[in-house]
Amino acid sequence: xxxxxGRIDKHQAxxxxxxxxxxxxxxxxxxYKYAKRYIRK
Numbered sequence: 001x002x003x004x005x006g007r008i009d010k011h012q013a014x015x016x017x018x019x020x021x022x023x024x025x026x027x028x029x030x031x032y033k034y035a036k037r038y039i040r041k
Contacts, residue, residue, distance in 0.1 A: 001038075010040065014036065014039055017032070017036060
């Protein structure tokens with residue numbers, strides 16, 4: 001993952017995840033919650 005490899009920081013990753021989640025109607029869904037938890041580790 002890009003955060004683990006140091007390509008982007010956690011803030012950038014969470015921002016992009018939120019953008020994708022809005023476009024794909026993922027907000028509140030398990031895939032969104034799991035990804036958010038994974039990034040915040």
